[in-house]
Amino acid sequence: MRLLVKGGRVIDPANHLDEVADLLVENGVIREIRPGIPEAGAEVLDAAGKVVCPGFIDIHVHLREPGFEYKEDIASGTRAAAAGGFTSVCCMPNTCPVIDNNAVTGFIRRRAEEVGVVNVYPIGSITKQQEGKEIAEIADLVAAGCVAISDDGRPVMNAEIMRRALEYTKMFDIPVISHCEDLNLAEEGQMHEGYYSTLYGLKGIPAVAEEIMVARDILLAGATGSRVHFAHVSTRGSLNLIRQARQQGLRVTCEVTPHHLTLTDEVVGTYDTDTKVNPPLRSREDVEALRAALREGLVDCIATDHAPHELEAKDCEFNLASFGISGLETAVAVILSELVNPGELDLGEMVRLLAVNPARVLGLDKGTLTPGAAADITILDLNAVKEVVPASFHSKGKNNPFKGRRLRGWPWATIVSGKIVALNGEIMV
Amino acid sequence: MSFEHHKDLLGLKDLGKEEITTILDVAVPMKDIIKRDIKKVPTLRGKVVVTLFYEPSTRTRTSFELAGKYLSADTVNLAVNTSSVQKGESLRDTIKTIEVMGADMVVIRHSMSGVPHYVSRNTSMRVINAGDGVHEHPTQGLLDMYSIREKKGTLEGLKVAIVGDILHSRVARSNIFGLQKFGCEVRVIGPSTLMPPGVEKLGVKKYFNIEEGLEGVDVINVLRIQRERQKKGLFPTLEEYANLYCLTRERVSRARPDVLVLHPGPMNRGVEISSEVADSVTSIINEQVTNGVAVRMALLYLMMGGSRDEIAG
Amino acid sequence: MNFIEKTRIMDEAGMRRALTRISHEIIERNKGVKDLAIIGIRRRGGPLAERLAEKIKEIEGVEIPVGLLDITLYRDDLTTLASQPMVLRTEVPFDITNKVIILTDDVLYTGRTVRAALDALIDLGRPRAIQLAVLVDRGHKELPIKADYVGKNVPTSKKEIITVRVKEIDGKDEVVIEELAGE
Numbered sequence: 004m005r006l007l008v009k010g011g012r013v014i015d016p017a018n019h020l021d022e023v024a025d026l027l028v029e030n031g032v033i034r035e036i037r038p039g040i041p042e043a044g045a046e047v048l049d050a051a052g053k054v055v056c057p058g059f060i061d062i063h064v065h066l067r068e069p070g071f072e073y074k075e076d077i078a079s080g081t082r083a084a085a086a087g088g089f090t091s092v093c094c095m096p097n098t099c100p101v102i103d104n105n106a107v108t109g110f111i112r113r114r115a116e117e118v119g120v121v122n123v124y125p126i127g128s129i130t131k132q133q134e135g136k137e138i139a140e141i142a143d144l145v146a147a148g149c150v151a152i153s154d155d156g157r158p159v160m161n162a163e164i165m166r167r168a169l170e171y172t173k174m175f176d177i178p179v180i181s182h183c184e185d186l187n188l189a190e191e192g193q194m195h196e197g198y199y200s201t202l203y204g205l206k207g208i209p210a211v212a213e214e215i216m217v218a219r220d221i222l223l224a225g226a227t228g229s230r231v232h233f234a235h236v237s238t239r240g241s242l243n244l245i246r247q248a249r250q251q252g253l254r255v256t257c258e259v260t261p262h263h264l265t266l267t268d269e270v271v272g273t274y275d276t277d278t279k280v281n282p283p284l285r286s287r288e289d290v291e292a293l294r295a296a297l298r299e300g301l302v303d304c305i306a307t308d309h310a311p312h313e314l315e316a317k318d319c320e321f322n323l324a325s326f327g328i329s330g331l332e333t334a335v336a337v338i339l340s341e342l343v344n345p346g347e348l349d350l351g352e353m354v355r356l357l358a359v360n361p362a363r364v365l366g367l368d369k370g371t372l373t374p375g376a377a378a379d380i381t382i383l384d385l386n387a388v389k390e391v392v393p394a395s396f397h398s399k400g401k402n403n404p405f406k407g408r409r410l411r412g413w414p415w416a417t418i419v420s421g422k423i424v425a426l427n428g429e430i431m432v
Numbered sequence: 433m434s435f436e437h438h439k440d441l442l443g444l445k446d447l448g449k450e451e452i453t454t455i456l457d458v459a460v461p462m463k464d465i466i467k468r469d470i471k472k473v474p475t476l477r478g479k480v481v482v483t484l485f486y487e488p489s490t491r492t493r494t495s496f497e498l499a500g501k502y503l504s505a506d507t508v509n510l511a512v513n514t515s516s517v518q519k520g521e522s523l524r525d526t527i528k529t530i531e532v533m534g535a536d537m538v539v540i541r542h543s544m545s546g547v548p549h550y551v552s553r554n555t556s557m558r559v560i561n562a563g564d565g566v567h568e569h570p571t572q573g574l575l576d577m578y579s580i581r582e583k584k585g586t587l588e589g590l591k592v593a594i595v596g597d598i599l600h601s602r603v604a605r606s607n608i609f610g611l612q613k614f615g616c617e618v619r620v621i622g623p624s625t626l627m628p629p630g631v632e633k634l635g636v637k638k639y640f641n642i643e644e645g646l647e648g649v650d651v652i653n654v655l656r657i658q659r660e661r662q663k664k665g666l667f668p669t670l671e672e673y674a675n676l677y678c679l680t681r682e683r684v685s686r687a688r689p690d691v692l693v694l695h696p697g698p699m700n701r702g703v704e705i706s707s708e709v710a711d712s713v714t715s716i717i718n719e720q721v722t723n724g725v726a727v728r729m730a731l732l733y734l735m736m737g738g739s740r741d742e743i744a745g
Numbered sequence: 746m747n748f749i750e751k752t753r754i755m756d757e758a759g760m761r762r763a764l765t766r767i768s769h770e771i772i773e774r775n776k777g778v779k780d781l782a783i784i785g786i787r788r789r790g791g792p793l794a795e796r797l798a799e800k801i802k803e804i805e806g807v808e809i810p811v812g813l814l815d816i817t818l819y820r821d822d823l824t825t826l827a828s829q830p831m832v833l834r835t836e837v838p839f840d841i842t843n844k845v846i847i848l849t850d851d852v853l854y855t856g857r858t859v860r861a862a863l864d865a866l867i868d869l870g871r872p873r874a875i876q877l878a879v880l881v882d883r884g885h886k887e888l889p890i891k892a893d894y895v896g897k898n899v900p901t902s903k904k905e906i907i908t909v910r911v912k913e914i915d916g917k918d919e920v921v922i923e924e925l926a927g928e
Contacts, residue, residue: 193545198630202445204545204567204602207629274546320523322544322565435829454831461815461834470868473818503818730832733818738829 005029006421007042011050011382015057016355017371026055028378031421035374048423050382053415056354057372058090058379060361063155063180063234063258063306064331066092066123069110070099075311075399077111078118080331083309083398085425088335088414090379091122091361091369092309096133097156103128103139105147112148120424120432121417122379124150124367129168129179133157138168145175150365153180155234160186162219169229178230178256178364183216183241184208184282193322195268195283203272205321208283214240221248224255232364233257235308237282239292246301256364258304259293261337262328266290266404276317276324277404280310297348303360305353307334311400329400333391335383337405339412344385357381377420384415389428397430435734440552440559443568444610452610455730456578462733463726465502476505479736482530483562484510485541491697492562492571495721496539499728505736508535523547527555536736540564558735566600571731573606575724576694577614579716580651582723583692587614593645593687594618595677596655596704597626599666603696607653608634621645622677625666642677646686653694654679657704670703680706694720748906748923754899755920760880763896764793767878768800770894771847778805780873783847784812786862787833790850792913793880797849812837814848819861835865842870847894851909853879856890881920883907 008026013036015021025040026033061084067075075083084092094111096102102111108125115123127144129152131137141152152172158181159165165181172179189212194200196207217233221244224231236242236257248255266284278284296302310327317324335357342348358381362370369379388411393401417425424432435454444452465471481500483493493509500507512526521529530538537558540548545565552559563569581587592611598604598620608618612635620631621639632638639645646652657673667673684691693713697720701707755763775781778801785794791813798811815833823829848862859877866875878894883901899922901907906923910916 196629198633201628201630201634202605204565204605206566209629274549315522318522318524320542320544320550321546458832461818461832464834465818468869473868474864475818475823733832734829737818737823738826 005045007045008048008050011053011055013055015372028421033378054383056381057358059357059381060091061089062093062361064092064309066094073313077114079399081119081121082430083331084121085417086397087331088381090419093124095155096128101133105143108147127152129154135159151178155182158184169227173229178232180232181220182234183213185212185215188212194271195285199268210238217241217244230254237263237285238289242296256303258306260308261334265341274321277402280328281326305356311398317402329398329402333405336410336413340410380418382416385412387413442561444570444573444606449613458730459726462729474504476503479505480535481505481507481537482535483539487543495724568606569602572603573610575727578723579720590650591617592651593649594653595621598622599626599628649687651692747926749926752922757918760918767894778807782810782844786850787815792911794849810839816861819865841872843873846872846875849878852907853882856886856888859890
């Protein structure tokens with residue numbers, strides 16, 4: 004089994020590589036990268052004019068299975084990932100039952116083997132049943148294959164429990180992924196608190212609801228020496244806190260989402276429930292701060308927080324609608340169209356944010372095109388122009404605020420372990 | 433006329449000065465009809481208006497119902513228990529049902545902001561927002577503006593103070609959006625915990641001190657304070673609120689001598705307004721109720737009285 | 746649409762003479778002015794009503810009440826009009842019950858405006874009689890309505906438009922026949 008990716012611009016930041024070359028894959032592993040590799044009977048993928056990158060890793064998705072298969076399942080979610088240019092996804096534990104033991108972890112890994120088209124790495128919960136009361140069997144979770152633990156969607160409000168969880172995870176050297184939201188400050192909130200929440204008459208979620216928890220978890224990271232990764236950072240204040248923590252040498256990392264980088268709270272004005280997301284779309288100042296933090300190198304990863312929902316959860320009153328954006332199939336296109344093509348973010352940096360750093364944060368043996376590495380490859384077409392049409396998503400969740408936009412720059416091919424799983428939006432397996 | 437291209441009335445923010453003027457102008461002859469012996473004209477014969485209230489409000493609902501009846505429309509009231517929204521039929525299905533029964537217009541009141549916008553997207557019926565969450569209450573805004581214009585002769589350049597729970601007030605928002613189009617200086621007065629974030633960006637002046645805020649104003653619009661807000665911890669007690677913000681005669685005397693006091697009703701005497709002030713302005717507050725019917729008649733005529741094809745675009 | 750003037754059928758003097766004659770006819774037919782009131786249909790029936798009242802005062806020395814009637818809300822063609830008409834106030838500051846009402850308008854055409862006006866009047870009270878005075882009767886009636894007092898009968902084709910101008914609204918007094926340009 005040989006696959007020759009011919010004539011693309013190959014970018015591999017781990018090896019300081021950025022040149023037009025051929026890339027040969029043999030038996031699912033990258034064999035060599037150089038110009039003019041002979042075809043020699045290999046399957047050829049003509050990548051002239053395209054950009055060949057290490058496979059993108061989304062460290063924050065909700066695959067919904069088990070329990071909420073009407074929103075998404077492992078088959079549909081991984082197809083969405085493949086179509087969106089991701090070769091690996093890490094799935095959050097807020098399933099039913101919760102990923103708080105080895106049985107659920109094992110189930111997800113088996114299902115991913117059976118029906119998944121990209122690599123799936125489960126993330127276990129911090130506390131049993133995500134109730135925030137007793138820490139889960141973290142050793143068991145790690146042994147079963149969890150790459151991190153997280154309270155995503157149901158933050159641990161009790162600082163003592165968070166402290167114990169951080170101390171305990173030190174033994175396994177995995178990060179604790181913190182969804183920072185003070186539930187009392189955010190109670191009943193529908194959107195970012197500010198001028199637009201006043202204008203639209205929706206209860207606000209103040210920036211400080213996020214920041215107070217970022218501050219708490221930075222302090223706890225300092226006190227315990229453990230690794231904390233901040234999920235979907237959305238405010239200027241959070242970034243300032245994270246910058247200070249970094250300067251103090253603390254082991255904190257963070258991610259931002261494509262939607263927080265490109266949309267402001269103003270868009271909620273049509274009461275389109277697809278704009279309802281948690282953390283909420285923030286103010287223009289916050290969006291600018293996130294973009295500056297990308298340029299500064301403060302942000303480690305871009306992650307989608309892919310949160311698919313069934314139609315009924317979104318086709319309703321704004322206050323009753325579920326939070327979340329089905330983002331896997333637009334994330335790369337949004338970043339290319341809004342940040343890379345306008346020249347605000349260079350491609351190498353984008354690859355770092357979507358492949359190199361996610362692998363580093365979670366300790367995955369991924370994120371590079373080094374010969375010998377698994378042939379997980381994402382190929383981009385920077386010039387493709389397509390409209391976002393949620394109805395044609397592979398994801399079951401059609402909830403996406405970029406609908407109707409024409410984006411320039413799309414993932415073109417997704418290769419997992421040497422196999423082309425998606426090409427131009429179509430699933431090939 | 434300048435209102436005929438609107439399918440719906442969702443808020444005053446999106447209306448122009450000319451459109452508001454048209455509504456207020458048409459409300460003048462409508463008010464005459466209310467004062468006649470035969471309070472009925474045949475204009476909207478065969479039109480059906482459904483009032484769909486997910487929040488109790490006898491006053492607003494009755495006002496719409498009478499406005500429809502005075503114009504010979506058939507009005508039907510649907511009072512829905514909010515809890516049934518979560519359990520039972522979806523709002524979308526309810527709206528579709530009303531539509532296929534043949535209604536031409538739905539007047540909706542809902543505790544959640546943005547619901548009229550959602551309904552508007554999902555029906556070909558005309559939609560009037562009769563109050564959505566803490567967003568807008570455009571017909572209350574219009575009737576307040578009508579009342580002010582009737583008493584003052586004009587809206588241009590007036591100083592209007594809105595006193596009370598600005599944070600949770602859709603009446604305040606509609607008044608602010610509407611009055612500003614006429615060059616009014618709008619002031620909001622209330623405790624800091626009941627001020628919406630970024631309220632100054634709406635172009636209003638913010639006062640925590642009622643005496644300062646009322647200085648030299650032409651109009652005072654007193655908002656009703658809801659007891660639930662105290663339970664939510666937004667102010668300590670009703671007594672403390674009254675000490676700080678109750679509209680008393682002494683406080684009224686800070687305003688211009690010909691000041692007009694409005695209240696959307698029903699009043700909490702001794703809380704947001706003293707009995708003394710309340711009694712002295714009862715007649716105007718009652719007149720506001722009449723004006724509410726007139727303004728709603730004007731809207732029904734403007735939205736349903738003309739050619740459907742022309743307006744639907 | 747562009748209309749061109751074809752014929753001028755009444756000038757200021759002609760209009761004055763017609764109104765004077767109608768005033769005399771009203772007094773004669775009603776054997777005086779007892780219980781008379783004049784109500785003009787907005788907009789141009791209004792000034793005509795005022796003028797009739799003035800003439801009658803000149804002749805009889807008696808002031809008779811004048812009112813203005815807006816019939817928009819009673820029209821039967823609201824859903825077919827291209828542009829929605831503005832509603833104006835009806836100003837009838839007296840009780841019309843048991844009065845003889847001289848309903849006044851500028852042009853009698855299909856009769857539909859008068860029908861609407863009759864409904865509007867009856868909602869205000871119960872007059873003893875309603876008589877109709879018009880400056881121009883142009884024919885083509887679609888309802889069984891006939892004017893009691895006519896300034897001038899003008900046979901017209903349906904393509905033509907009769908335009909009445911009055912000083913109070915238009916700055917001058919005249920009646921002209923216009924036709925759509927190019928036809």
